[in-house]
Amino acid sequence: MDVLRGRRREREALDRLLAAARAGKSQVLVLRGDPGVGKSALLDYVAGRAPGFRVARTAGVPAETELEFSGLHQLCAPMLDRLECLxxxxxxxxxxxxxxxxxxxPSRFLVGLAVLGxxxxxxxxxxLLWVVDDAQWLDKASAQTLTFVARRLGTEPVGLVFASRKHEKDEATGLxxxxxxxxxxxxxxxLLGQVLLGPVDERVVDRIVAETRGNPRALLELREELTPAEMTGGFGLPGRTTVPRQAGESLQRxxxxxxGDTRRLLLIAAAEPLGDPVLVWRAAHRHGIGIGAAAPAAGLVEIGAQVRFRNPTMRSTILRAASVEEQRSAHRALAEAIDPEADPHHRAWHRAQAAQGFDESIAADLERSAERAQERGGPSAAAVFLEQAAHLTVDPARRAERVLAAAHAMHEAGSPDAAMELLSTAAAGPLDPLQHARVDQLCAELAFxxxxxxxxxxxxLKAAKQLEPLDLRLARETYLDALAxxxxxxHLACGADVREVAEAARAVPAAPQPPRATDLLLDGLAARFTxxxxxxxxxLRQALSAFLSPTPPDEDGFRWLWHAHRTAGDLGDDAAWDLLATRHVRFARDAGALGRLPTALNERINAHVLMGDLTAAESLLEELRAATAATGEPSWPHSAVMLAAWRGCEDHLVxxxxxxxxxxRRRGEGIGLTIVGWAQAVLYNGLGRYEDALAPATQACDALPQEMSMLARATLTELIEAATHSxxxxxxxxxxxxxSLLARANDTDxxxxxxxxxxxVLSDGQAAEDAYREAIDRLGRTRLRGELARAHLLYGEWLRRERRRLDAREQLRTAHEMxxxxxxxxxxQRAAGELQASGETARRRCTETTKELTAREAQIVRLVREGLTNPEIGVRLFISPRTxxxxxxxxxxxxxxxxxxxx
Incomplete structure (x- = not known):
């Protein structure tokens, strides 16, 4: 039987993948289709067409989705002898x-880079050929890591083929x-004619083909569903519009x-998600099952170095065929066979599957195991154990507490949809007032x-007010969230603007002494806006000092490090602004905090841009795109907009x-529109198109509260330059x-x-010259090289208008070189034009070579200059050392x- 009948398009695509991989160019392909459509057969085809390749296969199954890195382990286990190269x-x-x-x-980034290496x-x-079946059922950690690797393979002789459900939105989306x-x-x-015996009614065949939509598995199963009378008499499938039978019924028979012993052995093997043969046999012996029970199962499962079923559906089919009590018995045997000291969380998981009804002992065991699960797989792994613990908890208040803990863990893991689903379970209650307020608070956090x-x-704001009489610490943190x-x-605020939130926060009771950095931050922001x-x-300066402490911040401090960075910018402290931006990125990377890394990178890129290191900004922009792709979440590119503006790339900015x-605008993110106006003003002022800069600068300034000092300073400065020239x-x-009011309050260079x-810019004569010299002196003591260069440019332009050409050339030459x-x-180019008008031609830079370099090559040049090795560069850029x-x-x-x- 040719199950690949008619698969010419698919075969050609897989053949091209293998040919490219042989030639040293990695290839990735995701086969998507309905269950039974033939994806597994295509995977068999590509594996069979890969002589000379090292082939590794794995498959996702529902039973393993809760165990972090289990799918990845199947692929990598034969390669662990190469760990020393990492x-x-x-x-x-x-x-x-x-x-x-x-x-x-472990950091997900480090795990991904380790697998890449x-x-x-x-x-x-x-x-190398990696084949992954039923990718929609992989555990999330494995799926994220595999797609992380798939997106970063370059010049490697590697092929990756995934098979996944057609309508599933999974980690492979985008490949x-x-x-x-x-x-x-x-x-x-x-195909149907090959497997049917005797005469066949053509009308029945046509209807079968139409109702199954040509699904090969459904066709093969239907041959056993229909009676001879139906096949020959044209009775067909009355009342059926979909596949008439679930997959696997023939296997059940x-x-x-x-x-009996063979069925019990298969059930134990199916119930063990990690495929540990030693554990399977140990559990089987507890049931009195001997080695001879495996012989009749030949062709269904292989229990060798690893437990391996013939196809991915077999495990779930075996589990479905067993009664609930039989499944519990298998899990109970597996739990008893696990050493509680060596692998307590694995044992806890099997105990949970074996549980009948509520069981506080097992729930507590799961709750304790959540911490170990987080060590291995991060907060999403902990959330799974906490959710299971909640299901086994009889006390309603304790159950709600565990569900809330699971929801918070999912939120930290960057899985807001899963967190919201858990919250809906928690909201079903009953909840005490504090728990109810915490549900509302987390719902609001997720919305943000x-x-x-x-x-x-x-x-x-509503959640913070609910929490105020119940948990002051959490209430203050929620007010800080609301302010952010x-x-x-x-200016697009709807229902609660900054001043309203600040007034409510100002009225909250004082924090216990000594105050945390976040308490000082809340009090300072509330005072600023009221x-x-x-x-x-x-x-705010006290809060900033607390965040600048060399002692690493606790979890709360890390959470608000981005706000501390912005506060440093508002206060005009460029040294703290630079330091906190660097620290934020480092902490986000070290923690593997995918949800927080994009924000940290955005802030670091903006700092690089204003400090004039556009090459470093471009390098981090590539990392930002990679981090965003790794999470699968879209992001508004604030930093990319500012980089394009200072670069002078009008087409790209547009x-x-x-x-x-x-x-x-649809989301109501007013700060994003302000940054757009600022960027447009920078671009058009740079191009000398002051009237074009005037409108966006005016709109940005009008929409921005004076208290958001850094943005206000930036946009007002652009507005003054554009308006004066217009x-x-x-x-x-x-x-x-x-x-001027903002500057005097800051009192920083x-x-x-x-x-x-x-x-x-607004002055004449000696007053103007004194002001230009003061600006150059003050900005020269900061790290803001772009703003300093603009001071030289404006001073040179003024000197040329004053007909002091020699003095003008000195300033314009400095500006042009910077x-x-x-x-x-x-x-x-603006500085070059002014130099030419002063009677001097700007020296041309040798840019031909730079223009030939791609963005990736320019990044690598910069990192080589920093002294990084190839593996270190690969870590930074999420590519392999070979690439x-x-x-x-x-x-x-x-x-x-x-x-x-x-x-």
Whole structure:
């Protein structure tokens, strides 16, 4: 029987994948289709067509979805002899994930990079083919890691083929796909004709083909469903519009014909998700089952170095065929066979499956195991154990507490949908007042995490007020959440703006002494938005000092590190702003916090941009895209917009805004629109198109509260420059008054330097010259190289208008050299034009080589200059060392060099 009848398109695609992998170019393909459509047969085909490849296979099954890294372990187990080739952090992360050693919860990034390095090392010896069936049932950690690797393979002789359900949105979403459909009508008829005996009514065949949509498995099962009368007399399938029988019924009948001990052995093997043969036999012996029971199961399961069923559906079919009590008995035997000291959480899981009704002992066991599960698989693993514990808990209050804990763990894991589902269970109650408030609080947090729009602040404010008399610490944290949400909503706030939230927070009782960094932050922000910037600044400086402590922050401190970074910017402390941005990214990477890393990278990129290191910003932008792709969550590219603006790339900026701006407005994220206006003003001021800069700068300033100081300083500075050059002196003067108030409250070189530069733009004669010199002096003491270069440019332009050409050339030459070095093309060209008008031609930079480099090659050049090795570069860029080596070989050719030392 040819189960691949008519699969020409699929075969050709798989053949191309193998050919490309043999040639050293990795290929990935996801086969998507309905159950039984033939995906597994296609996987068999590609595995059979891969002579010379090292082939590894795994399959997801529902029983394993709760055990972290179980699917990945099946693929990697034969390769663990190459662990020594990995860097120590990666090796430790992988060993911890696989339970080979104890340790902190491994970073998903480090596990992914470890697998990437392992694949690269193995593929050096021979081409590698990984085949993954039923990917929709892989445990989440394995699925994320495999797709992480799939997206980052470059010049490796590796092929990855996944098979997944057609309508499932899983971790493989976004990879190259091939939809596998049912057989064409003639092929389906031919397949059915091969397995049917005797005469067949053509009408029945046509109806079968139509109702099964050519699904091969359904066709093969239907041949046993229909009676001879139905097949020959045309009675068909009355009242049926879908596949008339669930898959696996023929296997169930086969199971019934097997000896009792063999059926029990198969059930124990099916119930053990990790496929440990030693454990299976140990549990079987507890049932009095001997080795001879395996013989009749030959062809169904292989119990060798690993327990392996003939196909992915067999395990679930065996479990379905057993009664509930038989399944519990199998899990009970497995639990008893596990050493409680060596593997307590595995034992707890089997005990839970064996439980009948409520059982507080097992629930407590699961709750204790959640901590160990988090060490191995992160918060999502802990959530699974906590959820199971809740199901076994008889006391309603304790059950709600465990469900809430599971929901919080899912939220931390970056799975808001799963967290919301758990919260709906918790909300069914009964709940005490504190638990009810915590449900509302977490619902509001999730709304902010998923949308970051105008709907989150009112929800968070309501939850904070509920919590105030019940849990002051949690209430204060929720007020801080509400303030953040309201600041994000900005002028698009609906139901609770920043001032309303701040007034409510200001009225909350004081924090216990000594206050935490987050308490100081809340008090400072509340004071700033109610009593003014001057009143809030001292408290915010205390909070900033607490966050700047060399002692790593606790969990709460890490959670609010991004807010501390923004506070440093508002206060004009560029050193703290830089330090906290760096620390935030480092902590997010070390913790493997995928949900927090994009925010940290956005802030770090913005810092690099304003500090003039656009190359570093571009490098992190690639990492931001990789982190976003790893989570599968879309993000609004604030940092990409600012990078394009300072780079002077009008076309790119317009595309970014067109692609995401409407979505930001729909969500009600006012701060996003403010950043768009700021970016447009920077771009058009850089291009010397001041009238084009005037409108977006005006809109950004009008929509922004004065208390959001950093953004206010930035947009007001752009507005003053655009308005002055456009002849709108009154508008510029009004904006300067606002800017001056902010600068005097900050009293930092950053704030006062921008204020002096703007004052100079509005002044004449000696006052203007003194202000320009003050701006250059103050900004020269900061890390803001872009703003300093602009001060030189504006001073040079003023000097040229004053007909002081020699003095002008000195300033313009400095500005041009700085802008050129920072690759700020628009400002560089503006400075070059001014130099030419002063009678001097700007020296041309040798940019031909730079223009030839791709963005990835430019990143690698920068990291080589930092002294990083190929494996270290691979870790930073989420690519394999072999791919780094390939890029370097191209770089050597482009740059006409022979070693990395010359870079």
């Amino acid at each position: 860097p120590d952090p990666q090796r430790d992360a992988l060993c911890t994930a696989f339970g080979l050693q104890k340790g902190e919860a 392992l694949v690269s090392a193995v593929a050096e010896e021979q081409p 190259p796909e091939l939809v596998v459909t049912g057989l064409a009508h003639d092929d389906a008829r031919a 086969h199971l019934e014909s097997l000896p 995490a998923m949308n970051r729009g105008s709907d989150a602040a009112p929800l968070l 949400a309201a600041m994000h909503a900005g 009593d003014g910037y001057t009143v809030g600044t001292p408290l 595309k970014l805004i067109a692609g995401s701006g409407s979505e930001v 002849g709108e002196t009154e508008l510029a003067s009004t904006a300067f008054e606002r800017l 950053w704030a006062l330097g921008l204020e002096a530069r703007s004052r100079a 802008f050129s070095a920072m690759r700020m093309e628009a400002f560089s 780094v080596e390939w890029h370097l070989s191209r770089l050597f050719s482009k740059l006409d060099i022979t070693s990395r030392n010359q870079i």
